[in-house]
């Protein structure tokens with residue numbers, strides 16, 4: 721069975737937060753490809769970027785996305801950059817895919833001072849703006865529905881996602 725829903729969006733969109741709530745409501749498991757990659761590599765994503773480089777990370781990510789889409793029948797969150805790879809977008813065809821959209825101000829405040837995001841280590845606001853500008857059309861195209869998260873609490877967003885899944 722395919723995932724009930726695949727959650728995509730930029731860092732700070734709330735994929736982990738909302739995905740966990742949605743999984744609980746559907747009585748199913750939550751899985752996150754970032755966590756799968758860290759387990760496979762035996763180290764945090766930041767260390768993979770530093771030790772092995774982003775291309776090596778993206779190769780691990782393609783394997784993780786393919787495996788999770790084939791194996792997981794619950795709620796699946798993809799890493800923020802997974803949809804940039806055409807291979808991953810092709811694999812999403814036919815799935816229920818929710819894009820959690822977020823504006824720059826909310827993304828910046830949600831990502832905050834957290835140092836776990838290697839692409840946002842320097843000038844997080846400028847980097848997030850670039851990511852959002854470049855990727856927003858890609859997320860929207862890969863998704864079956866876009867859910868706006870601006871100024872909404874996670875429970876309310878999870879309700880909308882569950883409605884879309886059912």
Ligand SMILES: Nc1ncnc2c1ncn2[C@@H]1O[C@H](COP(=O)(O)OP(=O)(O)OP(=O)(O)O)[C@@H](O)[C@H]1O
Pocket residue numbers: 729730731732733734735736737738754799800830831837869872873874877
């Ligand atoms: N709708 C929301 N309103 C306010 N805060 C939120 C909302 N959604 C998530 N957050 C907070 O924003 C932070 C980032 O959320 P989360 O980790 O779920 O995002 P993510 O999309 O999984 O990010 P990443 O791509 O880095 O994994 C967390 O501290 C979370 O509590």
Ligand SMILES: O=C(O)C1=C[C@@H](O)[C@@H](O)[C@H](O)C1
Pocket residue numbers: 730731754765798799800801802836837838839851
């Ligand atoms: O937006 C991105 O490109 C990334 C997002 C995270 O989920 C991780 O997959 C990694 O930090 C890269």
Ligand SMILES: [Mg+2]
Pocket residue numbers: 735736737752797
């Ligand atoms: Mg997350």
